[in-house]
Amino acid sequence: METKSQPSTFFFSRTSTFASGAIADVDAIKKAVATSSSAQSYSGAALDGATNFTSESPQHTKPSRTVSVTRSSNAGSYVQGSKVTFTGTLNGEAQTEEIAMPDTDGGDTLKGAKLFDEVTQIDVEAQSDASGQFEFGVEDVGGPGGGVFGFRAHAVGDVSLEFANGESDVLYASTNIDPVYPHKLVASGTAVRVEKL
Numbered sequence: 001m002e003t004k005s006q007p008s009t010f011f012f013s014r015t016s017t018f019a020s021g022a023i024a025d026v027d028a029i030k031k032a033v034a035t036s037s038s039a040q041s042y043s044g045a046a047l048d049g050a051t052n053f054t055s056e057s058p059q060h061t062k063p064s065r066t067v068s069v070t071r072s073s074n075a076g077s078y079v080q081g082s083k084v085t086f087t088g089t090l091n092g093e094a095q096t097e098e099i100a101m102p103d104t105d106g107g108d109t110l111k112g113a114k115l116f117d118e119v120t121q122i123d124v125e126a127q128s129d130a131s132g133q134f135e136f137g138v139e140d141v142g143g144p145g146g147g148v149f150g151f152r153a154h155a156v157g158d159v160s161l162e163f164a165n166g167e168s169d170v171l172y173a174s175t176n177i178d179p180v181y182p183h184k185l186v187a188s189g190t191a192v193r194v195e196k197l
Contacts, residue, residue, distance in 0.1 A: 026070040031050060032133050035132035041124070062143075067119065070137060071132060072132055073107030074106055074131050077125050084124050085120060097116075106133075119136075143182065
């Protein structure tokens with residue numbers, strides 16, 4: 001596979017492994033919480049996700065992530081057009097993203113597009129009742145600060161890539177693959193290893 005040249009390539013100072021099925025994590029930021037008929041805000045200890053938002057410390061070694069909202073299926077519990085707002089940082093700058101509810105019934109995972117190094121607050125507009133449920137998690141993997149990064153793939157499944165110029169590609173399963181330098185690993189449930197190259 002031809003390596004696509006990208007600006008601002010980041011080289012991880014350590015190896016991070018994302019095992020099969022672990023790229024997307026629906027409750028990485030906040031565990032399940034019931035919907036509410038009044039607006040809700042979560043920060044600090046209320047961001048009680050099942051795993052850390054990102055896997056390494058200190059911050060400059062962590063991959064950035066896109067965010068997600070997972071809704072349980074419950075007819076009429078959600079307000080169509082209402083928004084969940086994620087607030088955090090990317091490369092030391094403030095980063096926010098709004099994800100709107102597409103319907104009133106849920107039963108889906110809504111995916112963001114922006115990368116975050118950290119999420120510090122989630123604001124949820126009022127919903128119809130308390131019978132629905134939200135989980136807040138992560139999806140795609142990016143370099144720290146949203147930069148390009150070097151990675152290799154394990155020989156388990158295919159890996160979907162997105163490059164900084166908007167192009168996409170698939171790295172097919174192989175036991176011996178040259179490193180590539182994408183902007184994002186797109187959540188695909190396969191095993192990849194982001195490592196120092």
